Amino acid sequence: MKRMIVVVAASMFVAGCGALFNGGPARVNFTSTPDTSEVWIDGVRRGTTPIFLELDKKKDHTVTFKKAGFQDMTNPLPRSIKGVYVVLDVLGGLLPVVVDAATGSWYVLSTDHVHGVLQKMSGQLTPEQLERYKAGEPLSHFINAESLVAR
């Protein structure tokens, strides 16, 4: 009887603890080639690589690496549901399911390490772009317009 109590109690602890282990923001490691690239998360500059950043795992993110002389690289960083927490919550009863569904504790980010490989700008400006560049227009305007002419 005592052994059964221990087993049942332990099962309930584990079930109730499933989502507890997934609390707080997600820590993601950002690295790049070359290094010291800027890391922009959802349009906000957060630092330069290499860097660890803590992100909200309850929503999808967009990661952009930027570095002078290189083309920007943008990638999605989506969230997903970790099934094991859902199973543990279901085993634990109605309350854990309700709490975790409401707080989004089932979610994790798709990866904990994002590595960006930036491509060096290889091309030349058209005469018109060169004039605009000399007049002070940022080089990024031409890159974003995909108007570089390949060598």
Place this chain on the structure above:
Amino acid sequence: MRHSTFPLTMAAAILAAACHSYKPLPHPASAVGKTVKVQFSVPRTLVAVRGASGDSLFSQVSALRGRVVDATGDTMHVVLLRVTDTALEHQVPPGMTVTVVPDPSVAVDVLELDEGKTAAFAGGTIVAVSALLVVTLVVALVSVAGAN
């Protein structure tokens, strides 16, 4: 007696371990005497000092675990327990100390009692034991009623 208490002892040990978790380190000084987990954004070579027996090099270290023995400013001296390189986690000989300086590319977590988990475990214990007592009581009452 020893046999009958083993499951309870194991359960208590599991619960005690589960109530601890790694949390981001607020300041190196607060980690003295505690176990820390250090992750490096980019693997690096570490020099471990071991008293008079000389230094040891660990290459391509991506993470380590150890106990903080001293912290001065932002610098921590950590006695190594385990070192993870790009392939595997290794135990290291006792007494090796490395110097760690946290920065944005170094994530340091400290092993601490998690109040939230502890409260949840305590609540879970109360609920579980209460539920079992109620079920046992109901079964006993039904048995007595059936016997009468």
